[in-house]
Structures are given as C-alpha cells and as structure tokens.
Amino acid sequence: MDLATQVREGDRRALGRLLTLIENDDPEGLEGLSALYPHTGRAHIVGITGASGTGKSTLVNCLAYTLRHGASRPTVAVVAVDPSSPFTGGAILGDRIRMHDLAGDRGVFIRSMASRGALGGLAAATGSLVAALDGAGFDIVMIETVGAGQSEVEIARTAHTTIVVEAPGLGDEVQAIKAGILEIADILVVNKADRPGADHAVRMLRATLEAAYPSAEAGSRWKPPVLPTVATKGDGVEEVAQAIFRHREFLVGTGRLERFRRDRARAEMEMLLRESLFVHWRKAKTAGEFEAALERVLAHQMAPRQAVETLLAGGKV
Amino acid sequence: MPQKKTRVLVAKPGLDGHDRGAKVIARALRDSGMEVIYTGLRQTPEMIAEAALHEDVDVVGLSVLSGAHMALVPRVLELLRGQGQGHVRVLVGGIIPDEDVPALKALGVAEIFGPGTTTHSVVEAVRKAVATGQAEV
Numbered sequence: 001m002d003l004a005t006q007v008r009e010g011d012r013r014a015l016g017r018l019l020t021l022i023e024n025d026d027p028e029g030l031e032g033l034s035a036l037y038p039h040t041g042r043a044h045i046v047g048i049t050g051a052s053g054t055g056k057s058t059l060v061n062c063l064a065y066t067l068r069h070g071a072s073r074p075t076v077a078v079v080a081v082d083p084s085s086p087f088t089g090g091a092i093l094g095d096r097i098r099m100h101d102l103a104g105d106r107g108v109f110i111r112s113m114a115s116r117g118a119l120g121g122l123a124a125a126t127g128s129l130v131a132a133l134d135g136a137g138f139d140i141v142m143i144e145t146v147g148a149g150q151s152e153v154e155i156a157r158t159a160h161t162t163i164v165v166e167a168p169g170l171g172d173e174v175q176a177i178k179a180g181i182l183e184i185a186d187i188l189v190v191n192k193a194d195r196p197g198a199d200h201a202v203r204m205l206r207a208t209l210e211a212a213y214p215s216a217e218a219g220s221r222w223k224p225p226v227l228p229t230v231a232t233k234g235d236g237v238e239e240v241a242q243a244i245f246r247h248r249e250f251l252v253g254t255g256r257l258e259r260f261r262r263d264r265a266r267a268e269m270e271m272l273l274r275e276s277l278f279v280h281w282r283k284a285k286t287a288g289e290f291e292a293a294l295e296r297v298l299a300h301q302m303a304p305r306q307a308v309e310t311l312l313a314g315g316k317v
Numbered sequence: 318m319p320q321k322k323t324r325v326l327v328a329k330p331g332l333d334g335h336d337r338g339a340k341v342i343a344r345a346l347r348d349s350g351m352e353v354i355y356t357g358l359r360q361t362p363e364m365i366a367e368a369a370l371h372e373d374v375d376v377v378g379l380s381v382l383s384g385a386h387m388a389l390v391p392r393v394l395e396l397l398r399g400q401g402q403g404h405v406r407v408l409v410g411g412i413i414p415d416e417d418v419p420a421l422k423a424l425g426v427a428e429i430f431g432p433g434t435t436t437h438s439v440v441e442a443v444r445k446a447v448a449t450g451q452a453e454v
Contacts, residue, residue, distance in 0.1 A: 013401045016373035024321050089322070090347035096368060097357035103364045110371050114322070114352045 003028070004035030007136050012109065015136055019111055022132055023125045033128055036135030041261070043077075043134035043141045044248050047159030049121060049181065052147025054167040055191040057098035058231040059240075060144050064108060065101045066237045067140060074139035075107040079129050081122055083146045084114040091115075095144060109138065120154030121145035127158050127268065148181060156184035157267065160260060161247045163187045163240070166205070168197035182208075185224045187243045193228035193236065202228050222250050285311070323351040323447050326374040328365045329358050330393065333383035338410065342378060345436035346443060362389055366396035369405060375447050378439075381411040386421070394425050406446035410434065 003021075006014035021029030048056050048063075057080065064076045080095035093112035102108045111133075115123045122145060133141045145155050156162045164185035182188070188209075190201045205226045213223045225243050229236035251257040282290070293307040302310070327343045329336050336358055343353045354372050356365070369377055377397070381389060390409055397405050409421060410430040418429050427446040430439060 012370055013373075016370055020324070020373040084352075085347065088348050088350045090350045091352045092343055092347050093352060093354045094357075096354060100357075100364070103361075103367060110368075112352075112354050112372055116320075116322075 002035065003032045004135075007032070007036065007132070008039065010137075012106075015109065015132075016111075018132060019129050022128045023113065023123075025125070029128075033132055033135075036132055039135040039137070040131050041134065043130075043138055044161070044244070045130060045134070045159045046140060046142045046244055047145065047155035047162040048142060048165060049145040049148045049152065049155045049162065049184075050165030050189075051149060051167075051170060054165045054170070055231050056144050056147075056165050057095045059163075059165055059189065059191055059229065059237070060095075060142055061099040061101050062229075062231045062234050062237045063240055064099075064142065066234070066241050068102075068105060068107055070238075070241060073107070075137070076102075076109075076140045076142065077133040077136070077138040078102075078108070078110045078142045078144065079113055079126060079133070080110065080144040081113045081115055081126060081146050084116050086117070089116070109133065109136075115146055118154075119152075121148040121152030122154045122158065130158065153181060153184045157264060160251060160257065161186045161244050163189055163244075165189045165191050166201060167192045168195045168201045170201075186222060186247050187240065188224050188226045189236075189240060190226065190228045191231050194230045194233075198228060202226055222247065323376070323443070324354065324372060324374045325351050325376045325378060325443060326354045326356065326365070326369050326372060327378045327380070328356045328360045328368065329380050330360050330362055330365055330389040331381060331383045331385045332359060333381075334358055335382055336380065338382075339378075339380040341436065342380070342410065342439055345440055346378075349440045349444075351443070362392040362396055365393050366400060366402075369397060369402060370400055374405060376406045376408065376443055378408045378410065378443070381409060381413070384412065386411065386413055387417055390421055390426060391424050406443075406449070408439075408442060408446060410439070 003014050003018045007018055018029060018032045022033055048060055050056055060078055064078060067074055067076055082091055082093045082095060084091040091114035093114060095112055096110060099110055102110065113123050113126060113129065118124045126143060130141050130143060143155060143159055145152060162184050164181055188205055190198055209224060213221060227236055227239050227243060229240060231237060289311060293311055296302040297304050297307050325346050327339055329339050343355045346353045354368065354374065356368055379390060379393060386409065394407055397403065406427045408428045409426050413429050413431060421429060428442045
C-alpha cells in the first residue's frame, strides 16, 4: 500500500514518514502529496506568529486543547517552525516542550520543523506539509512561525487566519503603527495579560486599530479583535477560539476564502515555475557560459543585470 | 534538491528534574548539523514514543539520572517497536550502573553513555547509529 493511502487510513507512522519525505524534497514525498491533493481544501489553517518569548507555543498548546475539548472537537495538526543555524544547518526544535497537554490525544498531531535557511518565518516546505496534513483529514492545521519581528509576514500568505501574539512591554505606540507584522493580524492576542502593562498594551492596540478601521467601513472589512490571554492558565483562550470560528465565517461569507485560495495557488505555481525555469535554463546552458559571464562581472566589465540579459538573449558574453 | 537531515529526539523520561546534560547533548548534536527535537522534562515512555512517531526521527536519545532506567528504557523500546519504529536507534545517557549495561544492550539500546563522556563521542555514536539504522531498513 502506498504512503498516501496509509495516511488516508489514519496511519500516523506513514504520515510522519511522508512529512519527512516532503520536507526533504524526495520524489516519493511529491508523489504522496500529489495523491493526497484531491483531499485537501477542507482544513482551516491558522497561523500563530509574534516575537520570541511572547508565548506562541504555550498559546498553541492551550488553543489546541481548548478546541479539542470544545463543542465541535475538531482534529488538530500543528506545524511548529524553529530556526536552523546558518552556520551548521543544525537546529534545536523546542516547541513540543510547551505542548504537553496535547500528549496522548490521537486527534492531535504535532510536527516540529527547522526553517532550513528560509527567512520569512516559515520553512520552504511548510506550505507542503500543511497541505499534506489537510489531505490527511485534520480539521484545523496550526502553524507556529519562528520568533518573528517586523517583516516575517510569509505566514499571512499561508494561513487563513493569522494570529499575532504580543506581550506587555514590548513596544510603544510607534511600534504599533509601523508596517509589517501587525498589519497581517486577523486576531491580535496580548498574552501574559497578568503582567504589568497588559491593559495599556490592549488599549493601545485597540486605539491603533480604531484609527485604521473607520466605522464607515464597519461590516465590509474584518476588524481584528484584540484579546488578552494568560495562556499558561488558559485565561481568554476560549475567546481566541471563538474569534477563529468567527473569522472563518467572515471569510466564507464574503467570498474571501475563495479569493485567498486562488491567490495562494497562483503565487505558489508562479514560484514553482520560476524555480523550474531556472533549473531548466541552467541545464540547457553549459556551465562555462555562466562562469564566463560571472568573470566579466567580477572584472567590472559588465553589470550583473547586463550579463544576465546577454545570457538570456543567447549572445556571447 | 533532496536534502536529508538527521533528526534526533532528546527526551528525559521519568521524574528527575535535572536536564543540563540533555541540553548539552542537544546543543552538541545541533552544532554537528542535526535537527534535534527537545521535549523537556518528565516525559512518560508513551509521550516519547508518540513524539518519535510524529517527528519521524532517526534516533532517540534518553537521559535518565533517576535510577529508573531498567523500567523506562525497555518500555520506550517496546512502544517504538509496537508502532513500527523498530528501526529507530535508541541511545541512553546518564547514571547507568555497569551491571545494567549488558541487559540494556541486549534489549536493543545502541549505545550507553556515563558521566565524563565527551560530546564528540556522543555525536560520533549518533552518526554511527544512524548509518547502521539505515542499513537495516
């Protein structure tokens, strides 16, 4: 029996194996993912991002637990990304440390993933792993990004609902109005809300959002709620779960989910096409031509752009 | 382009609350280019086996300082085999009396490390264990 069939039948060892093969760009992984693809599109994908130490893993633990013990008891898969060392390629993947409450629940599957050099807060294969977990039949797939600062916004292109986790004392009003990570939030969580400064952080974020979402537009746009939580105790986490369901309804009701899928599929195909074209082109050209052009650039005889145009035009460098 | 990384689960089964050694080993394995899933303290054998399944690791490293290794380690091995992960190599570090070593090795533990082991020798043992594990698949 092939891996994809075993995965569809609920074989968790086969699922673990398939995720590794996909992550390693193994042809068998691509085959498995292709076989699962007709079963994808059902899962709601939730991204959890925010700076290091804001409590992302603890929130994921508590949120998954809350969902599993709520009325609809959805099955939950988690992909938790941690950074790879740029020097050795090694990684410590420590997100499971905070996810003990989920142990022993067969409706939960947690996979740690190293970023392997990717910079957007996810790994290059994260989207494919999420698709495999969707195809495996999980109702909700959560993605925890690496500790992210201001520009790791890749998650918003992958997740249907993006949760940005903040903690008190991390920044002032200017931080809040900078472009970047706050703009991608569908739900803003101020975790560690039992700490001093939490009320201020919630008020400040709400005020910032008020300014960004004039009341005239109420109803037509999604206004991100700002929700205080204490994830270590579970306080406020039920409200986060409810906000995810509300956001899902909003996306479906306004047709935005369909648009998101279309944009996402287009972006992914364009990216893969770019990669493949590059590989094909390099195969068609002799290595010598590229090297010769490289030498011209190094000798300052040609600008890089000029060298590339010449190579593409098929001319002699 | 296919790229294979060695994935290692480092876990502390049982109740002792001392994980400096496990963290040092995790760090050394990371520095040798491996992906190390670190699960923290007070893991049951069931939690360790579940994590090994989800994470599809090549190697499980167990750190036991409590003296309960003759109960915990065989249980982890049994669970791994029961879930079709008999190929996963298991290494044990900690306070393991010499007289228990032959029994653990007979059960299938690839290597056992006591106090004073260099991180280098652990990294080498993991590499060797991965190589033999793949040869058997």
